[in-house]
Amino acid sequence: MKKLHDTYQPTITLLARLVLGAVLLVAGGLKAFVPAEAASAVAAYKILPTQIAHIVGYALPWLEIAIGTLLIIGLSVRMMSFVSGAIMLVFIAAIISVWARGILIDCGCFGGGGVIDPSQAAKAHRAYAIEIARDLGLALCALYLYFFPYGLLSLEKSKSVKKESENV
Numbered sequence: 001m002k003k004l005h006d007t008y009q010p011t012i013t014l015l016a017r018l019v020l021g022a023v024l025l026v027a028g029g030l031k032a033f034v035p036a037e038a039a040s041a042v043a044a045y046k047i048l049p050t051q052i053a054h055i056v057g058y059a060l061p062w063l064e065i066a067i068g069t070l071l072i073i074g075l076s077v078r079m080m081s082f083v084s085g086a087i088m089l090v091f092i093a094a095i096i097s098v099w100a101r102g103i104l105i106d107c108g109c110f111g112g113g114g115v116i117d118p119s120q121a122a123k124a125h126r127a128y129a130i131e132i133a134r135d136l137g138l139a140l141c142a143l144y145l146y147f148f149p150y151g152l153l154s155l156e157k158s159k160s161v162k163k164e165s166e167n168v
Contacts, residue, residue: 013077013151016141020084021071023138028064030111035061041113044105045094063087074154077145085142088135095135099128107131 005012031038039057043050067087070080091109098105104116104124109131116124150158 009148010151013145013148014153016144017071017074017077017151017154020081020138020141020145021068023068024064024084025068025072027110028061028066028068031061031108032065034111037111037113038108041106041108044103044108044114045098046101046103047094047097071145074151074156077149077154077156081142081145081149085139085146088139088142091135092132092139095128095131099125 031041035058038061039054042048042057042060043053045053047053048056064087067080067084070076071084091107095107104118104121106113106116106124107127108114150156
């Protein structure tokens with residue numbers, strides 16, 4: 001099994017980078033140019049004081065864009081995987097928090113966000129479960145990238161690859 005993983009690890013790393021990077025890039029891109037909407041979405045979680053929630057709402061899309069871009073091009077993969085994994089765990093905790101407190105919101109993960117109509121409670125609860133599962137999957141991608149950051153089509157190469165290319 002180890003040999004099989006060693007054979008496909010560069011491809012798996014590339015796929016994990018592209019999936020995690022693309023999700024972050026799209027999520028950030030959809031929110032970056034509607035900052036007031038993103039700030040309101042963060043405030044709807046009622047976790048942070050309003051002023052801080054708005055600052056986070058304005059900054060988070062640009063952080064997502066930066067992390068997504070670096071993952072896609074393959075620079076600082078280990079550091080970006082750590083940061084993105086931590087962000088995914090924060091997102092999971094935030095969704096669990098609103099679910100446990102009975103707050104009905106659209107997560108705002110890909111734009112929009114905010115309080116939703118109480119008649120949509122069943123839909124919101126289903127969405128919470130899907131969002132938690134999605135973010136858990138992305139956190140697992142980040143964990144994989146932390147341990148295996150070097151893959152195909154990456155600007156950053158492992159030291160062993162650099163040594164091999166110098167010896168040729």
